[in-house]
Amino acid sequence: MSFPEVLAAHPSLLVVCTGLLGLLVGSFLNVVIHRLPLMMERRWQQEAREMLSLDAVESAPLSLLKPASRCPACGTGIRAHQNIPVLSWLLLRGRAACCGVAISARYPAVELLTALMSAACAWRFGYGLELAGALILTWSLVALAFIDLDTQLLPDDITLPLLWGGLAFALFGGLVTLDDAVIGAIAGYLSLWLVFWAFKLVTGKEGLGYGDFKLLAALGAWLGWAALPQIILLSSLVGALTGIALIALRRQQRGAPMPFGPFLAAAGWLALMGVDALSLVSFAP
Numbered sequence: 001m002s003f004p005e006v007l008a009a010h011p012s013l014l015v016v017c018t019g020l021l022g023l024l025v026g027s028f029l030n031v032v033i034h035r036l037p038l039m040m041e042r043r044w045q046q047e048a049r050e051m052l053s054l055d056a057v058e059s060a061p062l063s064l065l066k067p068a069s070r071c072p073a074c075g076t077g078i079r080a081h082q083n084i085p086v087l088s089w090l091l092l093r094g095r096a097a098c099c100g101v102a103i104s105a106r107y108p109a110v111e112l113l114t115a116l117m118s119a120a121c122a123w124r125f126g127y128g129l130e131l132a133g134a135l136i137l138t139w140s141l142v143a144l145a146f147i148d149l150d151t152q153l154l155p156d157d158i159t160l161p162l163l164w165g166g167l168a169f170a171l172f173g174g175l176v177t178l179d180d181a182v183i184g185a186i187a188g189y190l191s192l193w194l195v196f197w198a199f200k201l202v203t204g205k206e207g208l209g210y211g212d213f214k215l216l217a218a219l220g221a222w223l224g225w226a227a228l229p230q231i232i233l234l235s236s237l238v239g240a241l242t243g244i245a246l247i248a249l250r251r252q253q254r255g256a257p258m259p260f261g262p263f264l265a266a267a268g269w270l271a272l273m274g275v276d277a278l279s280l281v282s283f284a285p
Contacts, residue, residue: 008127015122018135022118023085025139026111028064033110033146035064036155071096085111106146114142117269124273133169134272137162137222141265144215148261154211159218166221175272176224184220188228189213212260219268227271234270235263 007014039062049056061067069078076098082088089108096103121134140162148154163185166174170181192213199207220228239260 004127011123011126014127015119018122018131019115019119022115022135023111025118026114026142027083027085029114029139029143029146030107030110031064031069032143033150035062036143036157037147037151037153038062039064040153040155040157071098071101085115110142110146114139117142120273129173130175133174133222136165136169137272138269140218141269145262145265148211148259148265152209152257152259154209154215154261156211156214159211159214163214163218163221166218169222175222180224180226181221184223184225184228185217186220187225188220189217191228191232192216208260212264215261215264215268219264219271223268223271227268230276231264231267231271235260235267238267239263 001009007017042059042062046056069083070076071078076096079097082092082097086108089103089105092103094103094105095101117138118135121138122131125131125134140158144154144158147158167178167181167185170176170178174181176184192208196206196208196213199205216228216231219231223231239258242258242263
């Protein structure tokens with residue numbers, strides 16, 4: 001019996017293996033979350049210099065794969081045994097082996113979160129094409145949520161491939177039919193686009209970013225139009241309550257922008273998992 005056949009025959013083993021895969025992917029997502037905004041900034045600066053007919057500025061190559069991981073404090077290369085997801089952080093007691101500088105707990109948190117969400121997908125969908133699609137969507141949502149938290153940006157480098165990937169996945173028998181995916185993508189984009197312009201016409205301010213439109217369009221492509229009301233209502237409600245709480249705790253200034261992408265991503269993932277998310281916030285008996 002081949003390994004894929006073993007995984008298909010033993011759901012618990014599939015969950016464990018998928019969770020371990022999620023740990024590894026989570027480690028890579030930390031790189032994406034940190035480097036992709038820097039890569040985008042460099043690209044924008046280069047484009048601006050070209051438009052202004054200025055000479056290009058030479059800088060060290062930066063991609064998701066190069067250079068190899070280094071200590072952000074002293075620049076020392078991180079060895080393979082010092083880069084094991086979660087475990088290395090625990091063994092090093094949250095400090096860099098080279099210089100002793102504290103390492104943010106968010107790194108292992110992202111790895112562990114990705115592992116748990118990946119394992120949950122394996123438990124929900126079992127072995128097959130649906131699981132592959134669910135993992136791609138899950139990993140993309142994790143990266144987008146944390147990038148938006150850090151920068152208030154939802155990069156086209158992720159949202160647009162995610163949108164087209166959702167439509168392609170539906171074409172080959174994904175989570176929803178192709179009709180539902182196409183309608184979901186259109187409705188997802190237009191619903192927030194209309195809210196954006198209505199809010200702007202009334203207040204003169206921009207309440208959402210275009211990245212939010214693209215993310216909801218991508219969720220519509222993967223999950224279909226029927227999932228959109230739940231995603232919109234839950235993300236809006238939780239986002240509003242979070243904003244009120246942060247203002248009350250004086251951790252957010254009134255009127256200051258707050259990223260909406262993490263709430264969309266969380267609501268979208270709950271919809272992927274088949275959770276009736278609105279019941280979680282319902283006060284009905």
